[in-house]
Amino acid sequence: MPLDPVSRLVLDEAGSLPTRVLVVDDPDLANHLVDVGHDVLASCDDQRDQQRLSEGVREWGGAYVEVVLARLGKAIASLDELAAELAQRANGRPLHLVAGGRDKHLTPAMNLTLGRSFTDVHASRGRQKSRVLHASGPRRDAEQRWPKHAYVDDLGLTVVAHGGVFAGPRLDPGTRLLLRTLPSPTAALDAIDLACGSGLIAAVLARAGHRVTAVDVSAAAIASTRATLAANGLDATLFRSDGLTALADASADLIVCNPPFHLGASKDSTPAMGMLADAGRVLRAGGELWCVYNAHLPYLPTLRAAVGPTLVAARNRDFIVTRTRNAPGERLRTEPPGAAVPKLVR
Numbered sequence: 430m431p432l433d434p435v436s437r438l439v440l441d442e443a444g445s446l447p448t449r450v451l452v453v454d455d456p457d458l459a460n461h462l463v464d465v466g467h468d469v470l471a472s473c474d475d476q477r478d479q480q481r482l483s484e485g486v487r488e489w490g491g492a493y494v495e496v497v498l499a500r501l502g503k504a505i506a507s508l509d510e511l512a513a514e515l516a517q518r519a520n521g522r523p524l525h526l527v528a529g530g531r532d533k534h535l536t537p538a539m540n541l542t543l544g545r546s547f548t549d550v551h552a553s554r555g556r557q558k559s560r561v562l563h564a565s566g567p568r569r570d571a572e573q574r575w576p577k578h579a580y581v582d583d584l585g586l587t588v589v590a591h592g593g594v595f596a597g598p599r600l601d602p603g604t605r606l607l608l609r610t611l612p613s614p615t616a617a618l619d620a621i622d623l624a625c626g627s628g629l630i631a632a633v634l635a636r637a638g639h640r641v642t643a644v645d646v647s648a649a650a651i652a653s654t655r656a657t658l659a660a661n662g663l664d665a666t667l668f669r670s671d672g673l674t675a676l677a678d679a680s681a682d683l684i685v686c687n688p689p690f691h692l693g694a695s696k697d698s699t700p701a702m703g704m705l706a707d708a709g710r711v712l713r714a715g716g717e718l719w720c721v722y723n724a725h726l727p728y729l730p731t732l733r734a735a736v737g738p739t740l741v742a743a744r745n746r747d748f749i750v751t752r753t754r755n756a757p758g759e760r761l762r763t764e765p766p767g768a769a770v771p772k773l774v775r
């Protein structure tokens with residue numbers, strides 16, 4: 430696989446590499462370096478990236494590595510957490526981090542962030558709308574500020590968030606509306622928190638007595654959910670999954686989801702629609718999918734066609750909460766007139 434401009438620039442800027450390198454969130458670069466004879470350790474937050482790593486790449490277990498090549502996303506918080514972790518593990522030994530991204534995702538705040546954990550930080554010249562940040566001189570006193578803990582009054586729960594996790598250590602307003610609307614359970618159900626992020630939905634479901642499975646494609650999200658549950662003395666089954674793909678057919682009574690409204694850097698809602706549509710496979714007949722999403726997103730027809738009858742259970746200026754019953758025989762191919770006339774709630 431040819432390297433894209435970001436990986437190419439990272440490689441060129443890194444100069445001559447030692448045999449062992451650590452590659453973060455860039456499977457193509459990791460695979461390329463293995464092909465040309467390096468001993469490559471890799472860490473990928475997104476499970477889909479991890480699954481693309483070739484056999485010769487070894488998973489990074491946290492050991493000190495002198496040269497680290499990383500792909501920057503938009504989340505400064507995950508860079509902050511990574512930088513502090515690398516600096517602490519270096520413990521005074523030399524370390525050169527070369528982190529690249531598309532120009533449109535890089536901000537001066539990233540240099541400041543790296544400066545908290547490294548003494549020398551500078552940006553490369555841009556090339557093909559890409560740029561690299563160099564950080565070296567890991568600080569012995571680098572402070573790890575992640576994961577962050579906070580108490581969420583609305584829910585009476587502690588949330589724990591690693592860097593880059595959606596909404597950080599806070600309750601997202603869409604999730605708040607969803608959790609406020611969810612009825613109290615009358616029985617313990619097999620429940621899934623789909624795309625769990627920091628795990629507040631999983632925690633609410635577990636506290637209500639359900640048998641909970643929480644999945645997310647991001648390792649940071651799974652780690653956060655694990656920590657959120659532990660902080661509240663709760664328990665659930667957790668694993669990384671691309672949507673519901675790792676879940677068996679007809680294995681759940683309830684799925685609760687605040688879906689991603691974009692994939693990576695793009696604002697494409699198609700992947701989220703596919704993820705929600707798959708609920709028709711994973712729910713038992715009569716099981717329910719509860720979702721919250723931005724009011725302008727066109728999910729209602731998909732829910733009605735792929736899962737079953739869907740009601741708008743709550744709505745405010747920004748979000749819609751939908752309740753969908755899995756009913757294969759009642760799936761609609763076309764929208765009934767006036768199907769979505771939701772009630773506004775504050």
Ligand SMILES: C[S@@+](CC[C@H](N)C(=O)[O-])C[C@H]1O[C@@H](n2cnc3c(N)ncnc32)[C@H](O)[C@@H]1O
Pocket residue numbers: 595596601604623624625626627628629630644645646647650670671672673686687688689690700704
């Ligand atoms: C809007 S956030 C919701 C997080 C959390 N449930 C909450 O309410 O705060 C969406 C989550 O979807 C996850 N995600 C994105 N793509 C995914 C995929 N293909 N499969 C599973 N999770 C995904 C993201 O990592 C993120 O945690």
